[in-house]
Amino acid sequence: MVNAKTPDGDRRLRMDDVAELAGVSQMTVSRALRTPEKVAPETRARIEAAMAQLDYVPDLVAGSLAARRSGLIAAVVSTFENAIFAPTIAGLTEAAEAAGFTILLGSSGYSETDEERLLRAILGRRPDGVMLTDAFHTPRARRLLAAAGVPIVETWDLPAEPVDMVVGFSNVDAGRAMALALHGFGYRRIAFVAPSSERDRRGLKRLEGYRRAMDELGAPRREIRLHGPVATLEEGAAALASLLDRHPGADAVACSVDTLAAGALLEARRRGVDVPGRLGIAGFGDFALAQPAGLDMTTMRIAGRNIGAEAGAMLVKRIAGETPDPAVFDIGYEVVRRSSA
Amino acid sequence: MVNAKTPDGDRRLRMDDVAELAGVSQMTVSRALRTPEKVAPETRARIEAAMAQLDYVPDLVAGSLAARRSGLIAAVVSTFENAIFAPTIAGLTEAAEAAGFTILLGSSGYSETDEERLLRAILGRRPDGVMLTDAFHTPRARRLLAAAGVPIVETWDLPAEPVDMVVGFSNVDAGRAMALALHGFGYRRIAFVAPSSERDRRGLKRLEGYRRAMDELGAPRREIRLHGPVATLEEGAAALASLLDRHPGADAVACSVDTLAAGALLEARRRGVDVPGRLGIAGFGDFALAQPAGLDMTTMRIAGRNIGAEAGAMLVKRIAGETPDPAVFDIGYEVVRRSSA
């Protein structure tokens, strides 16, 4: 349906068009959308009818510019390749959309130059809040974040010097807790599979926790480091092979992430290694991939979805001007004992 | 103009600030960013130095309004709860970011009212392109999409009446192909587990394909429908129980999605049912959850990541003014035979 007074060319609809049809000013249409309680009921009804008739969709870009708030919350993840962060994004999305925000997604890949490009692309959209699943490394990146002047939540860790707010847990403590839990299960010669890449800070922190636990127990360290930069099933399988070769005396092995543990577990089955009799295997994360498929793996459960939900709630609060109770939310972790250790 | 040259209040930086520092006009800064080849090298160097010194981040909201293009590509998924679409989003993200676009994420949940709210929130951002992983159902939603005047790709299916472009496969054909494949493996009394919810159109289409195959083979149908609206492991387990109860003669069962098949497979193990000897089990999707965990399931592989990558490529082309070769891209499917059937 073409509005009778439509100027030539099928221009996009503006508030003016709605206003004209409803017999009010543009500003009243704006009010009917943003603060409907300030518009008289009949007027509002006319405006809503006009919007419905025209299928009008307000231009939020223009609105963002004028109001100096975008209604966007940015989520920055390193990669989607592993679906590790999917539950966190899901939790964030739910919290954000419930409060009327829309999610802007950025994935940084793994290079530092990309990191800065990404950050500019994201911050240039003037999001009202930012959730990070990865730390940013370059000084400039940190400066840009701070200068953006919006609430920021870092997640999945407890950084020593947070940029702003935090929802996470201590990866060092969690790594230590896993090692101590294995000790508690009766294992005495505990090994650890850890990444070699500096980029996997969290994995290295878990390794650090393992080391502390070993030192506390007065036990020798048995470490296997990955070859490649990414933790895959294959790396896990290779790590098991290395372990049997280099630390044949080990009676249990914790891995810095479930994916590795799953690979190790499958390799152990292939080799006929009795799990957990000859070797206990534990993972980290309790990611969806392992449990449903019957691996029944002992692991450290991290409430990824809650991290996202809590991060979203904190951002929404801060955007509304409130100050969330704790600026650093330790979401903790939980050893889940299943049959692999 | 009210702005003196003093940024006394800590206003956000604008191009004017960069321009002043570099001794050029605002427009030249804009050009240095958007069409650097049109700016003299020394001038450009001065501008870039000024931007670096100030840590200037251009306001893409204002830019979007002025240029009437946002640089956003919207991805609309029904839910993140199951990570099914994660690879598709990853593929899209890669293609889009390589071309300088940023991803706007929307999840529609499962209600039709949410559907329209979501669409308004997304289209209001004036994305330059939209990828849908789910069909929109209300007439108004379809009208809004069409009226947005941007390229749209529907995915994971081949709709009878596409809104615009398509990257997907025929769920009917794929369902039929799976049934025929099981027949080819020697199974003769083939059952099918399908959703009951009207919202899972794809699952119902696969069921339709199964029915066709059965009719072609002159074989009776053996159907199990889910109780709940969502396909879970538990539903899969329950479906296996129903199957053994109601169709004890069945020698194979195909499920409309891997999650169900995984649940069925685990339940079969628990009950000591010999798979594939007594019963073959096949899934659909080849999702990451099953394979790594050692379920070794026969399934229908869908190249989810390619769907996203191809959708992104098509959108980018269309945004650039080109016409992608096929507007409907059939990405196909592939039976992957493993040990469960």
Place this chain on the structure above:
DNA sequence: GTGCGACATGTTTGCGCAAGCATCATGACT
């Protein structure tokens, strides 16, 4: 040395909306 074109840069304007204040009507209270 004049003219013309190619390039580099500047000026003006408006994208569509919301903040802030102005205006107007109505009714309650003194």
Place this chain on the structure above:
DNA sequence: AGTCATGATGCTTGCGCAAACATGTCGCAC
């Protein structure tokens, strides 16, 4: 009857940038 509070709506302006056009400045051909 006069005053003022209250609520409803309108008017003007500017958010920060990019498109379109205008201007300036060279060099080169003749």
